[in-house]
Amino acid sequence: MLERFVGDFCVLTGSRNLRLLILLIVFPILAGCGFHLRGSIEIPPTLNPLYLQSAPGSPVRRAIEDLLSGSDVRLTANPAEARLILRILSENRSSRVAAVDANGKTLAFELHYLVRFDAVAPDGAQQVPPQTLDLVRNFDNPDVEVLGKQLEEELIYQDFATDAADRILMRLRAVLI
Template sequence: MFSRRFETARSGRPVSARVGTWLLVSLLVAVLVSGCGFQLRGEVEIPQDLTPIYVDSSPGSPVRSAIRDLLTGSQVHLTENPAEANLRLRILSEGRSSRVAAVNANGKTLAYELHYVVRFDAVSPDGAQKVPTQTMDLVRNFDNPDVEVLGKQLEEDLIYEDFATDAADRILMRLRAVLN
């Protein structure tokens, strides 16, 4: 009784009224979000007649791994057997490179420009091209101060991992745009 009286006195309303208000606000937000067409990131809408998909790439491809991760839990199924696939997503090439973006007066490199280039297409089982060959070049600047030399290599590797995930996400968005 004391705690209920305390809760009522502190806010001026009974506890049940505040819970009801929060419930109403939460319900209103859920209705508005669902009504505007919002979908969680990672939701991939590829026609069901095109699944399962076979991702054809070089062994150990970071983009292939990222595509697998992004499709986990979605309605799109992947297969390891190209004969079972209704769509074959081919990662034709992927490469990483860097170039010097800035130097100081002594010729010391201050920043690099990192590139991650991915070429891909998608074909049906009969070889008809569903998505034409496309090239994606992702670019990011990378500062290179004199301190924390060991940490910079790790940071660069993390940026390239991020590139692979971003490339996979963009590939899936392009598939959805072309195939729907």
């Protein structure tokens, strides 16, 4: 998109050199500000490959695998090969009533997604101490569109898993680099 904008701008000005100049200015600025394409996760090369340990069918595990695809971080299926073991210790979903009307009808829920994780070396040495993420979002509950609201609730929990995966990787990066 940026290239198209620059190209359109240069067509208006009639200068190919101006296009090159703008690109030479913009790309170093993006690189210098810490901008990385999605999937660019940094962990020290000495900690590659990474093993993910979690409950079967873990949504956070799937989200972490998606975020790591396209990065330099390699995942292994064998914990003996791993130099770092990321353990998803628990994932819990819950909700509670957040608002009711005068008749006691539930108007809104507060959805929670609680994730506990840590990271250890293959010898069991703690690399990242156990940490907890508690993600919260309000969820309106009108009388209409009951099936649509059930689907919306599931989508919110999927978003929670993706957000939790992103936060876990950010914390790993902060501690390990």
